[in-house]
Amino acid sequence: MVEGRTHRPVIHATKCHSCDVCLRGCPAEFIQEYRTEEESLRGTLYRGKLAFQKSQDKIPLPPCQQACPIHQDARGYVALIAKGKFKEALDLVREVNPLPAVCGFICHHPCEEACLREDVDHSVPIRLLKRFIAEYGRERKEVKKGSKKKKQTILVVGSGPAGLACANDLCLMGFKVTIFEALPVLGGMLRVGIPEFRLPREVLQMEIEAIRELGVEMKTDHFFRFDGNGRTLKRSGFDAIFLSMGAHRSSTLNVPGESLRGIFPGVEFLREINLGKQVETGKKVAVIGGGNVAIDVARSALRLGAKKVDLYYRRSKKEMPAIPEEVDEAIREGVNIHFLTAPVRMIGKNGKVVGMECIRMRLGEPDEKGRRKPIPIQGSNFKVDAEMIIAAVGQKVDPKPLKGLDMNPDGTIRVDSKTGQTNLKGVFAGGDMVTGPGWAIDAIASGKKAAKSIEEYLK
Numbered sequence: 001m002v003e004g005r006t007h008r009p010v011i012h013a014t015k016c017h018s019c020d021v022c023l024r025g026c027p028a029e030f031i032q033e034y035r036t037e038e039e040s041l042r043g044t045l046y047r048g049k050l051a052f053q054k055s056q057d058k059i060p061l062p063p064c065q066q067a068c069p070i071h072q073d074a075r076g077y078v079a080l081i082a083k084g085k086f087k088e089a090l091d092l093v094r095e096v097n098p099l100p101a102v103c104g105f106i107c108h109h110p111c112e113e114a115c116l117r118e119d120v121d122h123s124v125p126i127r128l129l130k131r132f133i134a135e136y137g138r139e140r141k142e143v144k145k146g147s148k149k150k151k152q153t154i155l156v157v158g159s160g161p162a163g164l165a166c167a168n169d170l171c172l173m174g175f176k177v178t179i180f181e182a183l184p185v186l187g188g189m190l191r192v193g194i195p196e197f198r199l200p201r202e203v204l205q206m207e208i209e210a211i212r213e214l215g216v217e218m219k220t221d222h223f224f225r226f227d228g229n230g231r232t233l234k235r236s237g238f239d240a241i242f243l244s245m246g247a248h249r250s251s252t253l254n255v256p257g258e259s260l261r262g263i264f265p266g267v268e269f270l271r272e273i274n275l276g277k278q279v280e281t282g283k284k285v286a287v288i289g290g291g292n293v294a295i296d297v298a299r300s301a302l303r304l305g306a307k308k309v310d311l312y313y314r315r316s317k318k319e320m321p322a323i324p325e326e327v328d329e330a331i332r333e334g335v336n337i338h339f340l341t342a343p344v345r346m347i348g349k350n351g352k353v354v355g356m357e358c359i360r361m362r363l364g365e366p367d368e369k370g371r372r373k374p375i376p377i378q379g380s381n382f383k384v385d386a387e388m389i390i391a392a393v394g395q396k397v398d399p400k401p402l403k404g405l406d407m408n409p410d411g412t413i414r415v416d417s418k419t420g421q422t423n424l425k426g427v428f429a430g431g432d433m434v435t436g437p438g439w440a441i442d443a444i445a446s447g448k449k450a451a452k453s454i455e456e457y458l459k
């Protein structure tokens with residue numbers, strides 16, 4: 001909220017909702033934007049002078065910017081798009097986001113949940129606008145170049161969004177950066193998890209190439225492991241390491257019959273498809289789970305030619321961790337979702353799965369994470385037929401290559417919450433291997449944070 005006469009406007013920092021109306025409305029362009037690069041904090045400049053109600057007041061970040069894990073200035077680029085300033089909008093997005101087109105396609109957009117326009121009609125489609133601006137910039141050559149001014153070399157393990165973001169920022173800071181990727185392809189779960197129909201491969205490749213062009217060296221088919229005695233960093237020849245190896249091991253259902261032929265873990269099923277391997281589903285497919293992986297598996301099975309795809313989830317639609325739009329898409333495409341249902345055993349014939357026995361559930365009290373606990377309804381068991389069953393019930397970090405690193409009880413890597421450093425000096429970690437399976441934009445944020453910590457450490 002701004003008050004005052006022509007030449008002395010005053011911002012009430014506590015009342016300001018950062019709606020931008022004053023910036024856009026001032027005919028003399030007297031009020032201008034001001035941003036500090038380090039913190040992405042915004043204030044407002046009056047003819048070169050920061051003028052808040054009190055000098056120590058800070059104008060709060062707009063809710064959308066606050067909600068975005070990398071504090072992307074959504075309001076800023078949406079306003080620039082509205083003015084037709086597409087190049088400027090793209091530059092603003094790229095200032096903090098090394099994978100804008102990827103986010104434009106698959107970000108779970110917490111910014112839109114926070115958008116105040118929701119109170120009027122519906123939130124601004126911030127993610128779609130980012131996609132639009134990234135598409136506009138497809139032909140525009142990346143202008144930034146890493147300077148490689150600094151002598152120190154950094155190894156980034158894993159080429160998912162956390163690794164790519166960390167490598168991008170470190171390269172721009174002037175370090176020499178090399179990525180080791182175990183798989184023959186780059187991109188992590190963006191490439192071998194998320195199906196192509198949701199994230200076109202040329203979009204991902206374009207953004208990876210832009211990071212490579214900065215000067216980041218990328219080596220595929222390079223598996224990295226710790227030897228367990230803490231000397232790995234010294235032996236590696238690098239000055240610091242950022243680990244971003246994701247959570248690629250599938251959790252199991254823990255029901256009898258799980259080792260029958262025809263039962264697959266969700267991430268492995270998607271990896272096979274994404275690596276171009278031939279996958280036969282049969283006509284009837286059952287999918288178990290309620291997250292993005294389960295939804296992507298079910299939609300992929302339909303595309304592979306399955307005639308009937310049934311998805312079983314033990315809670316209700318409200319509790320599903322998958323992105324709601326993707327759930328609706330799956331239903332529109334013909335996936336039958338059975339809520340409040342869980343498998344109790346797999347049924348086989350001659351060693352091959354032919355179906356499963358399920359039980360109906362009801363929701364009890366909320367658990368420690370606030371989600372209502374599913375409780376089996378005794379005597380409600382029933383059987384279903386299936387030629388293939390795919391379990392997408394969670395992922396874990398593979399501990400095998402991580403000897404010597406402290407882990408949390410859930411198998412994720414323990415790091416200092418401020419710096420992202422592990423128990424080993426000079427070794428940092430981020431992304432899914434620290435948080436457990438999460439979101440791409442959180443992985444990007446953790447990679448960016450680690451880049452800053454590594455710079456600090458190497459000083």
Ligand SMILES: Cc1cc2nc3c(=O)[nH]c(=O)nc-3n(C[C@H](O)[C@H](O)[C@H](O)COP(=O)(O)OP(=O)(O)OC[C@H]3O[C@@H](n4cnc5c(N)ncnc54)[C@H](O)[C@@H]3O)c2cc1C
Nearest residue numbers: 158160161162182188189193224245246431432438440443
């Ligand atoms: C099916 C599916 C759908 C999803 N949908 C969405 C979505 O719509 N929106 C969203 O925001 N998020 C989504 N996610 C989540 C998102 O993809 C992840 O949170 C994100 O990719 C995690 O990034 P990361 O960099 O931590 O790890 P990853 O992307 O998992 O990358 C880790 C990389 O490290 C490599 N690696 C592992 N071990 C080694 C080793 N020893 N040496 C060398 N390299 C190694 C792996 O091969 C991999 O390439 C989805 C995930 C899946 C599986």
Ligand code: SF4
Nearest residue numbers: 068072107110111127
């Ligand atoms: S990166 Fe995601 S959360 Fe951030 S502004 Fe873009 S769509 Fe919103």
